[in-house]
Amino acid sequence: MAFISSGYNPKKPMENRITDIGPRKYDEFYPPVIAKNKGKWLYHEILEPGILVHVGESGDKVYTIRVGGCRFMSVTHLREINEIADKYCDGYLRFTTRNNIEFMTDKEENVKPMKEDLLSRKFAGGSYKFPIGGTGAGVTNIVHTQGWIHCHTPATDASGTVKATMDVLFDQFTDMKLPAKLRVSMACCLNMCGAVHCSDIAILGYHRKPPMIDHEYIDKMCEIPLAIAACPTAAIKPTKIEIEGKELKTVSVKEEKCMFCGNCYTMCPSMPLADDVGDGIVLMAGGKISNRRDAPKFSKVVVAFIPNEQPRWPTMTATIKRMIEAYSKDANKYERLGQWAERIGWERFFEKCELEFTHHLIDDFRDPAYYTWRQTTNFKF
Amino acid sequence: MAKHETPLIDQLESGPWPSFVSDLKQEAESRAKNEKNIEYQIPQDCCDDLLGVLELSYKHGRTHWKHGGIVGVFGYGGGVIGRYCDQPEMFPGVAHFHTMRVSQPAGKYYTTKYIEDICDLWERRGSGLTNMHGATGDIIFLGTTTPQLEEVFWELGHNLNQDLGGSGSNLRTPSDCLGESRCEFACFDTQAICHDLTNEYQDELHRPAFPYKFKFKFDGCPNCCVAAIARSDLAFIGTWRDDIRIDQEAVKAYIGGEIPPNAGAHAGRDWGPFDIQKEVIDLCPTKCMRYEDGKLEINTPECTRCMHCINVMPRALRVGNDKGASLMVGAKAPILDGAQMATLLVPFIKVEPPYTEIKETVIEPIWDWWMEEGKNRERLGELIKREGMQKLLEVTGFKADPRMIQEPRSNPYVFWKADEVPGGFERDINEFRKFHQR
Numbered sequence: 001m002a003f004i005s006s007g008y009n010p011k012k013p014m015e016n017r018i019t020d021i022g023p024r025k026y027d028e029f030y031p032p033v034i035a036k037n038k039g040k041w042l043y044h045e046i047l048e049p050g051i052l053v054h055v056g057e058s059g060d061k062v063y064t065i066r067v068g069g070c071r072f073m074s075v076t077h078l079r080e081i082n083e084i085a086d087k088y089c090d091g092y093l094r095f096t097t098r099n100n101i102e103f104m105t106d107k108e109e110n111v112k113p114m115k116e117d118l119l120s121r122k123f124a125g126g127s128y129k130f131p132i133g134g135t136g137a138g139v140t141n142i143v144h145t146q147g148w149i150h151c152h153t154p155a156t157d158a159s160g161t162v163k164a165t166m167d168v169l170f171d172q173f174t175d176m177k178l179p180a181k182l183r184v185s186m187a188c189c190l191n192m193c194g195a196v197h198c199s200d201i202a203i204l205g206y207h208r209k210p211p212m213i214d215h216e217y218i219d220k221m222c223e224i225p226l227a228i229a230a231c232p233t234a235a236i237k238p239t240k241i242e243i244e245g246k247e248l249k250t251v252s253v254k255e256e257k258c259m260f261c262g263n264c265y266t267m268c269p270s271m272p273l274a275d276d277v278g279d280g281i282v283l284m285a286g287g288k289i290s291n292r293r294d295a296p297k298f299s300k301v302v303v304a305f306i307p308n309e310q311p312r313w314p315t316m317t318a319t320i321k322r323m324i325e326a327y328s329k330d331a332n333k334y335e336r337l338g339q340w341a342e343r344i345g346w347e348r349f350f351e352k353c354e355l356e357f358t359h360h361l362i363d364d365f366r367d368p369a370y371y372t373w374r375q376t377t378n379f380k381f
Numbered sequence: 382m383a384k385h386e387t388p389l390i391d392q393l394e395s396g397p398w399p400s401f402v403s404d405l406k407q408e409a410e411s412r413a414k415n416e417k418n419i420e421y422q423i424p425q426d427c428c429d430d431l432l433g434v435l436e437l438s439y440k441h442g443r444t445h446w447k448h449g450g451i452v453g454v455f456g457y458g459g460g461v462i463g464r465y466c467d468q469p470e471m472f473p474g475v476a477h478f479h480t481m482r483v484s485q486p487a488g489k490y491y492t493t494k495y496i497e498d499i500c501d502l503w504e505r506r507g508s509g510l511t512n513m514h515g516a517t518g519d520i521i522f523l524g525t526t527t528p529q530l531e532e533v534f535w536e537l538g539h540n541l542n543q544d545l546g547g548s549g550s551n552l553r554t555p556s557d558c559l560g561e562s563r564c565e566f567a568c569f570d571t572q573a574i575c576h577d578l579t580n581e582y583q584d585e586l587h588r589p590a591f592p593y594k595f596k597f598k599f600d601g602c603p604n605c606c607v608a609a610i611a612r613s614d615l616a617f618i619g620t621w622r623d624d625i626r627i628d629q630e631a632v633k634a635y636i637g638g639e640i641p642p643n644a645g646a647h648a649g650r651d652w653g654p655f656d657i658q659k660e661v662i663d664l665c666p667t668k669c670m671r672y673e674d675g676k677l678e679i680n681t682p683e684c685t686r687c688m689h690c691i692n693v694m695p696r697a698l699r700v701g702n703d704k705g706a707s708l709m710v711g712a713k714a715p716i717l718d719g720a721q722m723a724t725l726l727v728p729f730i731k732v733e734p735p736y737t738e739i740k741e742t743v744i745e746p747i748w749d750w751w752m753e754e755g756k757n758r759e760r761l762g763e764l765i766k767r768e769g770m771q772k773l774l775e776v777t778g779f780k781a782d783p784r785m786i787q788e789p790r791s792n793p794y795v796f797w798k799a800d801e802v803p804g805g806f807e808r809d810i811n812e813f814r815k816f817h818q819r
Contacts, residue, residue: 004420008535013455018538020583023484026572029491030562039561043696046645054563062563070401074408075500075509082493095489095513097558097607123403125394136646143516148438150464150480150523152446159401160393167396177649192714194516198611232717263716269448276442289611291603293666293689296610296722310439311392333652334664
């Protein structure tokens with residue numbers, strides 16, 4: 001492996017340095033039909049699951065085929081995406097805000113062969129490379145995070161939980177038979193990178209044990225006041241400890257005040273908390289971000305704990321499937337999962353989804369917790 | 382022959398959804414064969430070792446990445462997420478495995494030429510693995526070594542006219558919905574302003590100068606396809622002030638069953654024939670619509686522009702002509718004091734280049750306040766909670782407006798300023814005692 005210079009001179013690092021040029025300009029990459037009709041679209045239609053047409057004031061049409069993407073992808077896979085875009089789309093493509101891939105063409109005759117081609121491509125293990133879907137009232141791609149592939153604070157894996165879930169929900173990706181669209185998101189810790197706090201169903205990695213403290217190293221590795229300030233429940237305080245006759249500065253964690261958020265570890269490498277049996281999954285439900293009919297909603301915790309059951313998390317996927325089936329059967333047309341749960345009442349939601357209600361689900365975080373309890377006699381038996 | 386046995390993650394190769402494990406294996410194989418005779422600048426077997434370390438995490442139920450990692454390129458304070466494996470002897474190919482964030486074009490449109498160029502670069506100088514895309518919007522180059530960071534950055538800047546994205550306590554990479562490029566609902570050019578503000582504030586993006594992270598997102602309408610309302614400190618959400626445009630003939634076509642409702646989004650189930658009363662009029666949140674004598678009417682002043690009727694009948698109803706955006710502030714995830722959705726600050730503002738009013742009356746006054754008053758690692762939303770919405774109005778100069786609240790306060794703990802009260806706060810107890818004995 002011989003080093004090949006790009007032209008960068010490490011002896012003169014600031015020489016010929018280019019900075020602050022930002023991203024490439026979006027319109028360099030517009031397909032001609034998009035450039036021509038931008039801002040002048042009249043309407044759209046979903047022709048079938050995963051296939052859209054947009055019609056412009058000019059009468060021009062652009063057909064879009066949306067396919068599922070893993071988000072995590074290799075250059076080999078990207079080059080195969082390129083090959084398809086070159087073959088059918090004059091070398092243009094785009095990615096969606098949920099990490100699906102969209103192939104666009106203004107040639108209607110390209111749609112059918114492209115569709116057949118996409119569905120014929122499979123990985124060696126048998127999975128589709130480019131499943132078509134993700135439109136309308138169904139389940140689309142799962143917005144997710146790094147997990148065990150790249151992050152240091154996760155309580156579960158992201159790519160694995162997502163693959164396991166999408167396999168179970170696959171027929172909802174390729175069809176449009178739900179009352180409304182259903183967004184599933186995943187975050188591997190409660191930093192909640194992504195959309196877990198505002199999704200119809202959310203998978204959240206969670207710890208259940210307080211951090212361990214690396215007393216010998218903490219004062220060398222950490223800015224102790226930052227670790228203290230990182231705690232939402234003030235469970236951490238500074239202290240001193242004697243090890244081998246030497247007095248060391250460290251912290252103590254009041255276990256009954258710690259709810260295992262892991263934010264102290266984010267700030268301080270000497271407070272790791274990951275654990276094989278302690279860690280697992282929280283499920284949340286009922287969030288949305290659109291303003292359609294009512295305001296955006298946070299997702300609510302509906303399952304306090306499911307163990308990590310890698311590689312396929314069967315309890316988690318079965319629970320998600322059960323929730324979606326109950327929703328699909330019971331909700332009205334256009335009703336998002338959260339709108340349905342609020343209409344029938346959360347007591348009925350737990351009953352219909354066959355979820356156990358435990359004390360963990362009652363809010364106890366500061367003053368706002370009160371507003372989540374029931375100050376009315378209106379409830380259902 | 383694979384370098385490591387991976388019985389657990391092998392089980393994620395079956396099933397219909399695209400398997401990241403299969404893809405990772407195909408990249409490992411491609412690097413092993415090296416048909417193009419590439420001089421790989423990081424270990425040729427890095428993908429094998431990533432499979433190995435992932436398998437070990439599946440066995441242990443814990444991550445195998447060490448805490449943190451501080452690496453980067455000269456001139457910038459962010460853009461690269463350093464990462465080191467905690468079993469470097471077992472998996473030397475991923476001993477260093479840093480992520481580089483690459484600033485994406487607004488709307489995420491690409492040509493295959495561009496994708497090919499970044500693949501060539503990343504295959505040679507990195508792992509050949511990516512995330513398309515990170516949740517904030519960046520193209521993610523996943524896995525390289527420290528000595529390659531400057532080399533990748535040099536090639537990006539000199540050969541691809543392409544910069545890094547943001548990380549750290551700064552302005553992160555802005556992102557947008559596809560807007561007017563392919564949507565009839567868009568109320569402003571999301572891509573144009575996303576690109577403009579990204580360039581205007583390059584210094585704030587590359588060199589952390591803030592108390593904590595700050596994000597912009599741009600949604601063309603209240604459907605919020607990029608989730609600005611939940612995932613950005615300053616959210617731009619398109620809206621309009623005049624009448625929804627109604628094509629009465631098209632309304633009749635929907636009622637006659639000639640056009641499927643919601644553009645066919647519910648075609649997978651038989652929901653019965655379209656019923657405009659049940660599916661539109663009765664579901665309108667403000668009940669400002671009626672359909673009588675073959676004519677659809679909307680009482681515009683009562684409409685809150687929720688998009689439902691337009692979403693259901695996109696060929697008959699269009700957003701108004703007097704378009705702009707609502708600006709909302711403070712969304713964040715739970716850490717530290719609870720999740721927040723964005724709060725309405727500016728009900729309506731025109732979104733037209735060069736966006737001077739937005740920059741001078743909203744963005745910069747908010748930054749001036751938060752950069753001075755924000756505590757270490759305090760998001761804007763938390764500062765607003767700590768110092769009050771009134772303080773935000775004071776620093777931006779916007780007048781209090783009932784549109785900014787869901788409901789007025791129910792507690793009477795109202796602060797007044799001394800100059801709002803006749804006589805001020807300076808009083809003499811002896812004067813008071815002249816009329817009120819002890």
